[in-house]
Amino acid sequence: MTKDGMVNAAIAAIVSGDVDTAAQVAKDAIAEGVSPGEIMNDGFIAGITEVGELFESGELFLPELMLSAQAMDAATRVCNEALGGVSGEAKSRIVVGTVQGDVHDIGKAIVIAYLKAHGNEVYDLGRDVPIETFISRAEETGAQVIGMSALLTTTMEEQKKLIKTLQERGLRDKYKVVVGGAPATQRWADQIGADAYAEDANDGVKKIDALLS
Ligand code: B12
Numbered sequence: 001m002t003k004d005g006m007v008n009a010a011i012a013a014i015v016s017g018d019v020d021t022a023a024q025v026a027k028d029a030i031a032e033g034v035s036p037g038e039i040m041n042d043g044f045i046a047g048i049t050e051v052g053e054l055f056e057s058g059e060l061f062l063p064e065l066m067l068s069a070q071a072m073d074a075a076t077r078v079c080n081e082a083l084g085g086v087s088g089e090a091k092s093r094i095v096v097g098t099v100q101g102d103v104h105d106i107g108k109a110i111v112i113a114y115l116k117a118h119g120n121e122v123y124d125l126g127r128d129v130p131i132e133t134f135i136s137r138a139e140e141t142g143a144q145v146i147g148m149s150a151l152l153t154t155t156m157e158e159q160k161k162l163i164k165t166l167q168e169r170g171l172r173d174k175y176k177v178v179v180g181g182a183p184a185t186q187r188w189a190d191q192i193g194a195d196a197y198a199e200d201a202n203d204g205v206k207k208i209d210a211l212l213s
Helices: 003-015 019-031 036-056 062-083 106-117 131-141 157-168 186-192 201-212
Strands: 093-099 121-129 145-149 176-180
Touching: 003 019, 003 036, 003 062, 019 036, 019 062, 036 062, 036 106, 062 106, 093 106, 093 131, 093 157, 106 121, 106 145, 106 201, 121 131, 131 145, 131 157, 145 157, 145 201, 157 176, 157 186, 176 186, 176 201
Parallel strands: 093 121, 093 145, 145 176
Antiparallel strands: none
């Protein structure tokens, strides 16, 4: 199959919520020499973006959205595994989680895989993570960076609250705080006093590298 064919198959597998095909397309594409980042961005992320639009316009409903999310999860696992990690001294230690009240974790998983592939030690805090957990895990692990994902306009407030809590405890200067997720913007990051906003996983790696250099 051509690369375009594989990209289209990836989009179709996510839109139709076909878990097995999504995983298989990811494996085939990587075996054919397409990079995991490329098939993820051009294929699977394009597919889940289309699903989001169909959901928003009422052409697709929650049960289908959930199947698409499962297909996305299956594809993400294959691509993330192929991305691998870098051995040797870690560049930095980073804790990353999806904020409390929010179960969206596909984007977070991709960000973590990219950060690991670029030689960072990353602690995955999971989803629906309370502020206290972000802070205690950052303290325990000696992290330099706290990364927060939020996909809902309601839960993005948690990003703001975490920064405020760090300030109140005199811990703000100890950490670089990076925010991401579909509703976040550079403007939002500036408004809440985050150190950086990243629009995708690649941007996240670059911004964190820049913050720590
Ligand atoms: C898949 C999905 C789900 C799945 C999630 C499964 C999972 N395990 O994640 C399920 C079906 C569970 C779900 C549930 C819900 N969802 Co939903 N969901 C989506 C959908 C379609 C895709 C999200 C996604 O995975 N995108 C793909 C990834 C790769 O992109 P990403 O998350 O943005 O991440 C990238 C960047 O943002 C960035 N990034 C993200 N985080 C971070 C963090 C850091 C530190 C950095 C550096 C970068 C970074 O890098 C990532 C990789 O490039 C979106 C639509 C959309 N356009 O976003 C709706 C959407 C987010 N959901 C929505 C809604 C309303 C819901 C529900 C409330 C539905 C309901 N009625 O129950 C529930 C909420 C449950 C909860 N409490 O969290 C709305 C939110 C509306 C709003 N304005 O708040 C959206 C926008 C759909 C819509 N258009 O209406 N959902």
